[in-house]
Amino acid sequence: MTKAETESQMKKNLEAQMARNEILEKENQELRQEVNRLKTQIASLKAHNIERKSILWKKIQNYVDGNNNSDLILDNEILPTKQPDLSESAPKKELRALKVPVPPPKPASATLASGKDEKVMNGSPLTAPPPPPAPPKSFLGPKAVRRVPEVIELYRSLTRKDANMENRGNPNGAMAVAFTRNMIEEIENRSTFLSAIKSDVEKQGEFVNFLIKEVGSASFGDISEVEIFVKWLDGKLSSLVDERSVLKHFPNWPEKKADALREAACSYRDLKNLESEVSSFEDNPREAVGHALKRMQALQDRLERSVSSTERTRESTCKRYRNFHIPWEWTLDTGLIGQMKLSSMRVAKEYMKRVTKELACNEASQEDHNNLLLQGVKFAFRVHQFAGGFDAETTQVFRELNKIATANNTKL
Template sequence: MPPGDDESQISSLKKQLEASFARSSSLEKENHELRQEVARLKAQINSLKAHDNERKSLLWKKLQNSMDGSNTDHASQYKQYNLDDETTFCPKPNFQELQGGKDRSMNVPKPPPRPTPAAISHSLKQVNQNQIKVPSMPMPAPAPPPPPLPSKLLSGAKSVRRVPEIVELYRSLTKKDAQMDNRTNASATPVMAFNKNMIGEIENRSSYLSAIKSDVKKQKEFINFLIKEVESASFSEISDVETFVKWLDGELSSLVDERAVLKHFPQWPERKADALREAAFNYRDLKNLETEVSSFEDNRKESLTQATRRMQALQDRLEQSVNNTERMRESSSKRYRDFQIPWEWMFDTGLIGQMKLSSLRLAKEYMKRISKELKSINEYSQEQSLMLQGVRFAYKIHQFAGGFDTETINAFEELKKVGMRSHHHHHHNNNNNV
């Protein structure tokens, strides 16, 4: 074959390879984006699952009540809104009026006494004025999220620094001990399952269907009022989002079936309402976990195995929650910004950074417990195994939190000292036995 042909064949093969590489890199990018989207959707589904279960149990209770009573009894539950005919609507106080300062609890208000028609039209005007909380001019583009800060800037109250000694000690101990724990950390989340036949039976009940029709007809003004509240909601603090969601859910619980009724209102801002609930529930769950970790106390009455298992399980939950938030926070924070929902708590400068620092308490308690056990053990191989266990846990948290604070460094120094003392003691005994 002439040399020219070889060259042209090689160059055409090169082009094919380049084209296939470009295709594969674009597919990888697309695959990565799809995975991120799937992770976001999974998180959204999980965060709404609890809310759905609450709704289902509420529906079930209401249905049982409606089965016990006649249709006239059922209709009487709407009297709380003073709705004897379609045209009458007694406006409820809006969220800002109800809040009246952050310290007030968000219980659903008692209905006011029935007003005169003149008072109704006057208060309707007031409601309309109150709705104009956010100007209709376009919102300025929100600033992009700040890049994660260096670990030493994570918290003003606690300063952490890297401790190279724990990394060295961990590596030297794991070389000695090739056996690593294979922990399976699968936690199945029970989900309330509704039997299909039961759902069918419920939906076929005429009392249920007529109750939905009644809600759609009589609660129109009330739902339009809630639509405006959700659309105009804008917050600077995530705790205010929690309060608003609690209030909104309290208002919607008066409907016989929230989703079935709202389906008839295409203008209902479902995406924003879902985002508000997702942010509120995620923040609440993380905050509760952070409180549990930061207030953790070792129970000395428990055996070493029980105590260390408890600390390990708590740290696993903490890491899993932080990792889940970090994985979805880019896409979530963008959605939250679009809906004027605070998002800074999802980054290391906010609650997530605080959660990482809270884990230092677990590291400190774990190392203290191991040090105490080491003082009462005489078997060298047991000591080595315990030392590895303590250092492995502390190393894991050191990497997670970005360093140790002073108290955790002191616990680590104590563990090293006790470990070295035991080592010398056994070495000395072995020499005497020779």
């Protein structure tokens, strides 16, 4: 082989060895990850096993303590303090001897065959009767019960094996323990929360009764006074742990009136903020015409939805407000609702001014001019119908739009 062929062969072998080395390194890395995962799992199982051991030990200890107490009571009730005297008196022995049955007489053949024995028996005195039988076991009393430590040791060993087998068969044991721990914590927290509510009911009774009188006797001449009162009431009730949970223990709490006051104050505040936003609206000339017109349309949509929602429920709302002495005139067209309708002309003016400016530039095609003009006229008509007409300033802006449209020979 030439030198070039040898170098080529060595190069191929080197590349093959390098590729194999990369594969082995990759496998080694995977094995390390697997080892780390197994170590983590082993640590988790050990912790779970220790926890189960402690729980079982506590249960066994409680069980042993309970049995010790019951055994002491049982021993005091059953076992006498002194051992019974097993010896019997003489009269009792004689009575038992008399009760021993007399043996039957021997047959005649036996008497003739054993004459010698008869002489011996006749010549000798009668022997004493046999001793009485041993007293039955019931007279000895029950045997004392003693604990066998081997039973407890065997129980512990078996339960320990069962716990290990359960851990092997249930890899989600740690998750179950964690779930149980979370459930216990939730119950404890809930118990703490209920205790805090009970404490508020007991300690804040006088304070809540004061608020009951204030809310029940509250009467207002203007809706702004309702806002101030509701803000004060919310500040007072915020000192309770949970407003609803505490107040439900006071049957005299005027819940419906308090809710009506809050509803009126919140609705008025939201509508007032929207009316201020519309009245102070200004177009941004740096913004693209498409985005600017969409922003004005979105603002008008919000305004119309809010007014429509108030008008739809106005009859029932006003009746409820009157019953609770809450001002309701602001929901009429002569109040805040009328102001909101008039404020929409501000948006209409800005919209038509922007359309007029774009039409005056003459940079768009005729079709774009027509579409833009149509949008301006539609929006003007929409606000005109919503507000019930235009004021002098808005009418002047509309006339300028109409002049540009006529100058460009467009049709309205």
